[in-house]
Amino acid sequence: MEKSKVAKVAEGLENVIACKTEISRVDVEGGRGILEYRGYSIEELAEHSTFEEVAYLLLFGELPKKYELEAFSEELKEKRELPPQIIGLLTHLSPFSHPMVVLRTAVSYLGTMDKYIHYRNHDVSIEKAKSLIAKFPTIVAYFHRIRCGQKLIHPREDLGHAANFLYMLRGEEAEEIEVKAMDVDLILHADHELNASTFAARIAASTLADMYACVVAATGTLMGPLHGGASQKVIEMLREIAVPWRAEEYVKKKLERRERIMGFGHRVYKSVIDPRTLILKKLAEKLAKIKEPKWYQISVAVEDAVYKHKKLYPNVDFYSASVYTNLEIPDDLFIAVFAISRIAGWTAHIIEQYESNRLIRPRAQYLGETGKKYIPIDER
Numbered sequence: 001m002e003k004s005k006v007a008k009v010a011e012g013l014e015n016v017i018a019c020k021t022e023i024s025r026v027d028v029e030g031g032r033g034i035l036e037y038r039g040y041s042i043e044e045l046a047e048h049s050t051f052e053e054v055a056y057l058l059l060f061g062e063l064p065k066k067y068e069l070e071a072f073s074e075e076l077k078e079k080r081e082l083p084p085q086i087i088g089l090l091t092h093l094s095p096f097s098h099p100m101v102v103l104r105t106a107v108s109y110l111g112t113m114d115k116y117i118h119y120r121n122h123d124v125s126i127e128k129a130k131s132l133i134a135k136f137p138t139i140v141a142y143f144h145r146i147r148c149g150q151k152l153i154h155p156r157e158d159l160g161h162a163a164n165f166l167y168m169l170r171g172e173e174a175e176e177i178e179v180k181a182m183d184v185d186l187i188l189h190a191d192h193e194l195n196a197s198t199f200a201a202r203i204a205a206s207t208l209a210d211m212y213a214c215v216v217a218a219t220g221t222l223m224g225p226l227h228g229g230a231s232q233k234v235i236e237m238l239r240e241i242a243v244p245w246r247a248e249e250y251v252k253k254k255l256e257r258r259e260r261i262m263g264f265g266h267r268v269y270k271s272v273i274d275p276r277t278l279i280l281k282k283l284a285e286k287l288a289k290i291k292e293p294k295w296y297q298i299s300v301a302v303e304d305a306v307y308k309h310k311k312l313y314p315n316v317d318f319y320s321a322s323v324y325t326n327l328e329i330p331d332d333l334f335i336a337v338f339a340i341s342r343i344a345g346w347t348a349h350i351i352e353q354y355e356s357n358r359l360i361r362p363r364a365q366y367l368g369e370t371g372k373k374y375i376p377i378d379e380r
Contacts, residue, residue, distance in 0.1 A: 192347030
């Protein structure tokens, strides 16, 4: 193709519409950020739903009736336990492995055990999605306990998705307010239109790769510090600041050095606040009243300082950090918790891509030399 026929490059694919979806909508309207799952506002879902209900909505396109939700929740509970081979894998991986590396390795291994791995019809894909949604929390909790030399805490069928994860991770039941915070956090992270990891999953799906390969592509992408890894960087920043009164000085020096302050700014919510942030901030405040208050206090001080000096709003990663810390989740599990939620959105997008597929293959603008003559090696 002649250079004149190549469209202008949109760096980072900003504002490029790459596909059609009915799963979620991210937008800015009337001076506020919008996030909807299948047409339902994130605010209403966070207030009234459970993660299981939201996962059903993402996969099936409609909110479930009571009996449908009960049946779906029971299926997830039945699929939580891991095959012995996966538990064996977790015990043989280095305890120094990052949990996200472990998660993507386990997903690959699960693929080797699925005799229907290359089936992509709707019903089979839904069953794979249910299994992955159910097993992600178990993989993360089991590996954490294994690396700490602790006895495995097996899933309980009398606990919901969020409560069971905290129970397996900590070895004791969480308080009601903690379970609610975990559940709402999972709802908020379940999908977000064509973010980097979801796009990676859809690109893989567009080649008709198996679902496990698509999810591995997504988990690898999520691990990046400019995507899912941001919340871990936020808590590292809060620990460095240590006390609220140091926040403004810290922010000013960072900005003077033109360094990035993690947890701020968003490609879509540029001039408005991320609607998930408002909900997470309230959760962080509630947890601060019964747990360690300083993480929330430092976070508020940083938010105020960044807005004062840079006019930037926090994104979803910012208050996630103080929520996770007060839920006693180790720093390096933050991204994995994100994945425990986002697997619902990933699988919904993979299925949608399968069912209305066209290979995703954009162009690149070539900037190198052209027309060079080959020189034999002895003459170079």
